[in-house]
Structures are given as C-alpha cells and as structure tokens.
Amino acid sequence: MHQQFKAISISHHTAPIDVRERVALEEQGCKNLLLQAREVLDIAEMLVLSTCNRTEIYYTSAEDRSEDIIKLIGIQKGLDANMYKQYFQSFTDHQVAVRRLFEVSLGIHSQVVGDLQITSQAKHAYQWAADVNMAGPFVHRLMHAIFFANKRVVQETAFRDGAASVSYATVELLEDLTTALIQPKVLVVGLGEIGTDVCKNLAENKHFEVTLCNRTHIKAEELATELNFKVLPFSQVEEKMRQYDVIISSVAKQDPFITQAMIKSWDILSYKFFVDLAVPRSIESTIEEIPGVVLYNIDEIQSRANEALQKRIIAIAHVQEIITEALKDFSDWSREMAVSPTINKLKNALEQIRQEELARHLKGLTPAETERIEQITKGIMQKIIKLPVLQLKAACKRGEAETLIDVLNDLFNLEAQSERELYK
Numbered sequence: 502m503h504q505q506f507k508a509i510s511i512s513h514h515t516a517p518i519d520v521r522e523r524v525a526l527e528e529q530g531c532k533n534l535l536l537q538a539r540e541v542l543d544i545a546e547m548l549v550l551s552t553c554n555r556t557e558i559y560y561t562s563a564e565d566r567s568e569d570i571i572k573l574i575g576i577q578k579g580l581d582a583n584m585y586k587q588y589f590q591s592f593t594d595h596q597v598a599v600r601r602l603f604e605v606s607l608g609i610h611s612q613v614v615g616d617l618q619i620t621s622q623a624k625h626a627y628q629w630a631a632d633v634n635m636a637g638p639f640v641h642r643l644m645h646a647i648f649f650a651n652k653r654v655v656q657e658t659a660f661r662d663g664a665a666s667v668s669y670a671t672v673e674l675l676e677d678l679t680t681a682l683i684q685p686k687v688l689v690v691g692l693g694e695i696g697t698d699v700c701k702n703l704a705e706n707k708h709f710e711v712t713l714c715n716r717t718h719i720k721a722e723e724l725a726t727e728l729n730f731k732v733l734p735f736s737q738v739e740e741k742m743r744q745y746d747v748i749i750s751s752v753a754k755q756d757p758f759i760t761q762a763m764i765k766s767w768d769i770l771s772y773k774f775f776v777d778l779a780v781p782r783s784i785e786s787t788i789e790e791i792p793g794v795v796l797y798n799i800d801e802i803q804s805r806a807n808e809a810l811q812k813r814i815i816a817i818a819h820v821q822e823i824i825t826e827a828l829k830d831f832s833d834w835s836r837e838m839a840v841s842p843t844i845n846k847l848k849n850a851l852e853q854i855r856q857e858e859l860a861r862h863l864k865g866l867t868p869a870e871t872e873r874i875e876q877i878t879k880g881i882m883q884k885i886i887k888l889p890v891l892q893l894k895a896a897c898k899r900g901e902a903e904t905l906i907d908v909l910n911d912l913f914n915l916e917a918q919s920e921r922e923l924y925k
Contacts (some may be wrong), residue, residue: 506639508592508601509567512555513612518586524574524585526551528629534558535635542566543608546637548644550605550626552619554612559602561639567591599643599831603824606647609655613666616814620651642834650827657823660816663809667799668698670806671776672706674797675747678774679708687746690714690738690759691752692721695778699749704728712745714738743767752776757785769793778802843910844890850914851882 502590526534532551540559546561558570568582571589575582592598606623608616627644630636636644654660663669677684685708689700692715703711706805712731715721725732733741742748743764744765752758759775767773775796782798789796855878863871 505561505563506559506595506643507562507565507567508559508598509570510555510557510590510592510601510605511585511588511590512557512590512610514610515590518553520585520588521554521556523580524556524578525553526556526574526577528625530577531629532633533577533625534547534570534573535630535633538566538570539633539635541573542569545628545635546640547635548602548626548630548640548914550623552622555605555610557605559598559640561637565591565593567593581781592851595648596828596832597658600824600828602643603650603827606821607651607819607824608660609817613669614810614817615660617661617669620648623647643831646827646831650823653823654820658816658819660820661810662812662816663805665806665810665813666698667778667802667806668702670802670809671699671749671778672702674776674802674805675703675774676706676708678772678795679746682746684708684710685746686744687711687747687749688714688733688742690748690750691779691783692724693751693753695800696749696751697724699778700724700728700730704730722762739763739924743773746772747774747776749776749778750783752783753779754783755781757783759788761785761787761791764788764794767791776802803819838878844893845924847889848886851886855879855882 511521513521526549531551534549535547538547542562544560544562544566547558550557550559556574560566560570567589568586571586573583574580575585591727592601602623604610606620608619610613611619623644627636627640630640664673675685675687687703687709689696689703689711692700692713696715700711700713703709709730711728712733713721713725714733714735716735718732718734721735724730742759748759750759758779764773769792772793772795773796775784777796777798782801784798786796786798788794788881859874859878863874866874908924
C-alpha cells in the first residue's frame, strides 16, 4: 500500500480566495479529517496541508478516494461538496503525487515562489498526522527526505534569497534601515490587504515594537490582538506619529494622507523612515526635503521584490535537480520496502530451521556449550542470508526484484512459512 500514494489539491491556481477560505482547515479541522479518513475510508497514512493559498491532502490508498475526501471536507465545513469538487485537482499516479509534495513543500508552487513559510507549514501537517497516528513508515521517510532536500536548497541555491513579495521586501527593508536601533518603533497606518500582510510578516520578527492604526478601529484591535501588537486610535495619528522611528502607510485616499506640512515642525535628531505602500501615493514625496526624513515608495519596494523573485525563478532548475536526486534515493528505499516482507520471511524460515536442528542436538549439553552453539549457528545464518539480501536490494534498484522474490519463495517455501506464522 505504501506504493499507492495519491493527492488532491485546491489552490490559488484553481480557485478564487472566497472558495479557498471556505474549505480551509485549522489544526483541529485537519486532525478531524485525518481521523475520519482512517475510520470511514480505511486510509492508513495521510497528510493535510492547509494554508491561505491551498488545501492539499496526500494519502495512501489502492483506490482513488478523491471524491470521498472532498465529501468529508464538505461535511466538516457544512458545504455541498458537489459545488466545490470542480476546483480540486487529483493526482492518482504514485510518482506524480510524491513529486508534487516535494515541489509544494519547497515552495515551487507557492503564490510567492520560494515562500519561506510553506516548509514550516508542511512540518505542521506532518506533526498533526503523527499526533493522530496517520504518519506511517512511508510518510515518515518521505517527509524527512523533503526536509533534507530543503536544507540543500537553502545551502546550494538562491531559491530562498531575498524577499520576493512586497510585504516581505518591506520588512526586509526595515531590518536594513534599523540595524542600529534597539527595538525600533513601527507605526502601520491602513490595514488593507497589503498593510495586513506587512503586519503578519512583522509579527515573525521580534526586533520591532509595532503599533497599528486604521480608520475602522475594531479591525486594528482584532489584528493587534491576534499578533500581540499595540493600537493607536486613528484620531490621534497626526499627534502621535512623531513618536515612531518608522511609519508605514497604505491608506487608500486620492490625496496624500501624510504631507510635508504635517511633519515639518518635527524635531528630528537622527532619521525618520517613511514607507508608502499605497497607490495612489499616500505620502507626499516632498517630505524628503525635511532634514532626517527618508521616504521609500511602492515602486522601490517592488523593485527589490522583483529582483529577488527573478533570482528565485532562475534557481528553480537547480531546485528541480535536487528534488530529482532526492526522489531517486526515496524510490530506491520504496523498492526496498517492497521486498522487506520477503526478507523477513526468509529470515524466519532460516531461523525456524536453526531452532528445529538445535532442539534435536542440544540435549545433554551444558549451558556454556549451548550458548556457544547458539552464537555459532546465528553467525552461520547471518552469513547465509547476507548474499540473498544484498542481491534483493540490488535487484530492487534495477527494477528486477520480482523474479528473485519468486525464486526465493519457491526455494524456501516462504508462503507456507508465512501461513505457519499466522496460525501459531
């Protein structure tokens, strides 16, 4: 069964955000789906990877259970599964599904190519599967192969270099600008999509003390609670703005929200950094005429992101080479797993012969003599079995193990041996 790996996926490539968010699963929802798949569908191993951009399920089964899994998601989310199955892709070929998990976990299919978060999210999916005993030998080995490949990607390629999205690039810029400051104070004004994304990325960096400000105060409060940030009432923004080292504005407004007149009276002893992420611009470009004021606009941030993204795209070919190498090693292991039952049967058959012969000849020997003969016969058995095992593993790599398995079964009557073990 470990060779029958399959996957289903709904992502930003196949579905709009309003559809993706309806089927997205939190941690407990992922664990519930894992348990239901085991109980209802008799699936032994499974991963559920659910993020804001994708929900993907990887599972072992001799049959295609895509529709059944989608129905389970529908039941859990209170949705009509028939309305959503059109947005799902199905991957029923074993090799395709394995490679898919590699590529998704490393960030090749992410909305931002090389996304740093996706590997961490894959680790969470693996941990949740392990928590409910839905990660067996196949999934354990596969995920560790992926994590090792990820380490190689980080060390050997430019796939994770730089910040390839505007929100990441903004935080990266702030890190560069504020290296000399101890816990710089950052004010984010405007919590639209881009402002919210910047806040979420800021939350991963404990270097900053972040305050949120938004026209709709309750939105600022909810996000601040989620991310453990402070809140500034919108009515106080002009009065309090001078207290911050960095001001990020994404206020949607036809005219600039932050003007030169608003800040010309500030007593700036070092530098004040302004980042304008809005289109049209929400900060007057003339504020840079004030000594100590430094302004970055969306075009400059986007340029940083585009440069990093281009490097990542170029690095994809190298990442695919690493994946191909990892897949070869993983495939060799999978083939060896296929012959492990035969190896175990052979060991059991030889051990039974050894035990039967010892039972006939050990009577009347001293404990020391018995122990010595035990050691000798075990050593002989290990040497006898070594060559067939090596030959089996070599045949696995050549894809020729089936013939040798048949020969060993006939020589040692292993199927009969297996039945005897069953009825002991």
